[in-house]
Amino acid sequence: MKPRAIPALACLLLIAVTAHADLLGLQVMNRAERGEYAARAAGSGNRANSGSVQVEHSRAGRVVNSVRATGRVSATARGDRNRVNTASVVLRDSEAGEVANRVEANSIDNRVEGNDNISNIGAVVLDGSRVRRVSFGVRAGSVHGSIRGSGNRLNIGSVHMGGAVGGTVSEQVELDNVSVSVNGDHRDVAVDSVVIE
Amino acid sequence: MMKKGVLTLAILFALGTVSLACARPHEHRVGNTSVIQQTTLVGTFAGNPGAATQQPAPEAEETSTSAGSSDSTMVSATLSNRIERAGDITSLVSDGDHNQANAAAIAITGNSQVSGKVVNRIDTAGNITATVEDGSNNLANAGSVAIRGAVSSGKIMNRVGETGDITAMVSGGDSNQANAASVAIN
Numbered sequence: 001m002k003p004r005a006i007p008a009l010a011c012l013l014l015i016a017v018t019a020h021a022d023l024l025g026l027q028v029m030n031r032a033e034r035g036e037y038a039a040r041a042a043g044s045g046n047r048a049n050s051g052s053v054q055v056e057h058s059r060a061g062r063v064v065n066s067v068r069a070t071g072r073v074s075a076t077a078r079g080d081r082n083r084v085n086t087a088s089v090v091l092r093d094s095e096a097g098e099v100a101n102r103v104e105a106n107s108i109d110n111r112v113e114g115n116d117n118i119s120n121i122g123a124v125v126l127d128g129s130r131v132r133r134v135s136f137g138v139r140a141g142s143v144h145g146s147i148r149g150s151g152n153r154l155n156i157g158s159v160h161m162g163g164a165v166g167g168t169v170s171e172q173v174e175l176d177n178v179s180v181s182v183n184g185d186h187r188d189v190a191v192d193s194v195v196i197e
Numbered sequence: 198m199m200k201k202g203v204l205t206l207a208i209l210f211a212l213g214t215v216s217l218a219c220a221r222p223h224e225h226r227v228g229n230t231s232v233i234q235q236t237t238l239v240g241t242f243a244g245n246p247g248a249a250t251q252q253p254a255p256e257a258e259e260t261s262t263s264a265g266s267s268d269s270t271m272v273s274a275t276l277s278n279r280i281e282r283a284g285d286i287t288s289l290v291s292d293g294d295h296n297q298a299n300a301a302a303i304a305i306t307g308n309s310q311v312s313g314k315v316v317n318r319i320d321t322a323g324n325i326t327a328t329v330e331d332g333s334n335n336l337a338n339a340g341s342v343a344i345r346g347a348v349s350s351g352k353i354m355n356r357v358g359e360t361g362d363i364t365a366m367v368s369g370g371d372s373n374q375a376n377a378a379s380v381a382i383n
Binding site: 026027028029030031032033034035036037038039040041042043045046047048049050051052053054055056057058065071082085 | 324329331340341342351352353354355356357358359360361362363364365366367368369370371372373374375376377378379380381382383
């Protein structure tokens with residue numbers, strides 16, 4: 001190679017790398033370790049996030065949520081139209097190249113009372129969003145979920161896509177001692193599942 | 198020969214600059230970003246907006262950066278919030294409307310556009326709690342990054358380690374939000 005070609009090649013490489021980095025767009029990373037995690041909502045139209053990432057109306061390159069809890073992870077919603085997220089990633093009307101959610105907990109507990117509530121634990125929810133790759137892992141000793149009322153949704157260790165354009169979904173879920181109790185109408189429960197609507 | 202090499206290099210550099218300029222969104226700097234040094238705050242907001250009492254937490258070391266709200270705020274700087282060896286971190290909104298309480302958090306509100314690096318890092322042995330009790334359109338952040346507005350590019354990192362319990366709770370009211378050890382971009 002001629003000596004003058006080296007700086008030219010270096011310049012070309014620099015352009016490619018910087019341009020690519022810019023195209024990656026927003027990078028979101030949330031990492032929480034130890035302790036107990038709880039999200040509770042009562043009333044109406046409220047939101048509670050604990051150890052979670054929630055992105056709306058945005059474009060992201062990479063979204064990573066990593067939670068390692070030595071204790072219990074819990075979410076509780078009481079009332080109507082509440083959104084409760086624990087150790088979850090929720091994208092609404094957004095785009096992302098990659099979404100990764102990794103959760104390790106001793107136990108997971110989720111309770112919903114009322115109407116039209118959505119409660120997510122250790123879940124990835126894509127609502128009207130486009131994601132190229134979803135990787136997802138949940139490990140928990142015991143899991144308990146209960147919903148009472150109508151039109152409630154409970155997602156545990158699941159990927160839920162509503163009106164979403166998704167690419168590859170890979171998941172690894174290890175749950176022991178799962179118990180779910182349901183009461184009411186039009187409820188939707190997903191445990192260790194991929195749901196596409 | 199040397200001149201040709203330099204010319205080629207200059208052309209390639211110019212092309213690179215133009216391509217980067219095209220790839221990035223145009224930035225119109227309307228608002229400003231404030232950089233302040235402060236201790237950890239335990240904020241309690243009750244009643245009317247602005248009626249706040251704040252107490253410095255003991256043994257807290259923090260560099261906090263927040264952008265105020267305005268009609269349009271362009272945040273392109275690096276925001277860094279780091280807390281070590283603090284006690285319990287609590288954020289509480291009790292009643293009232295349109296209040297905001299932040300503890301160990303970075304909150305950018307208003308019609309914001311963020312393109313820089315936002316880092317919130319907390320290493321504390323205490324508990325982190327964000328609570329909203331009644332009221333409407335309130336926001337409580339504890340150990341979190343909360344952004345309301347458009348986010349175009351950059352890196353947002355929230356890292357919480359070595360903590361006690363982490364709790365986000367809304368115990369009444371309407372359209373409130375509580376974030377604990379979370380990232381919320383609305």
